[in-house]
Amino acid sequence: MSSNDDGLAGRSRVTVFAMFGMVFGYATHHLDERRIGDVAVIGPLTPGVEWPRLWQTARSCGRPAAKDTELAQWILIQATRAFVCGSDRIAQFHDQGWKLVPGGKHVSFEATYANRDHLWTGNLTVDGLSPAQVAERPSLYRA
Template sequence: MTATATSDRVTVFHMFGEVFAYTTQSESPLTIGEVGIVGVLDPSTSPRLMWRLAEAHCRERDQTGDHARWILNQATRARVVGSGRLDDLRQSEWKFSPDKGYRFGHLYSNHETLRTGFLEVAGLDLAPLIECARAQRHHG
């Protein structure tokens, strides 16, 4: 299932030489953005990369919920403090193809659910963003 939407804000960021985007979506009439969406932007990159990075940078004993929190932390860190932020787009139209999700069971960074997958942002020129991300690649 592919979802198309327009968000008030899409944050584009990089980590470990890859480009990602973070936005929110609501599934209730409250429209509070309770679903955090983090997606890879480069179609040649597997959406599972985020989960592999989380596994590599979390403790060995950590479980899926810890990995989901790590992914959401990277996205909100890019949005709030600008760590790795490449662009902050307003009123952007996007398409999302989900790959994996996690329901927290409580609010975490104001989200009940994290969804990861492939995110395509209309009109976004990926080439310079990918080049910038790869030039600033850091391995942990």
């Protein structure tokens, strides 16, 4: 696990989804010329929601003794569920610009998990989203 001190920007597939009333973005990034999207980039898009809220949500929904790697897996599986199943999906882009601002948290998985080797979280922006798409939503559940 490490912090994201430099920030990151890219163009890739992006899924925008709601979870517990908040809106998050899930993009992929690659670390080398193979371009396999080995990094999952996930962060909140709802104004006023900061990236630690994602980790707090994972902590409240996971096992009390869960370590960061297990929490990262929980975060990634929620984004993967939205991508694959369309659950709570707001938008799906095949080639969209995004930016992960400096700060945040990185976790490397010991083995590939949900087709990703790393999870990078932080405050995220995605090009072309309207205020209505990123606004907080009603939810039966709060985490």
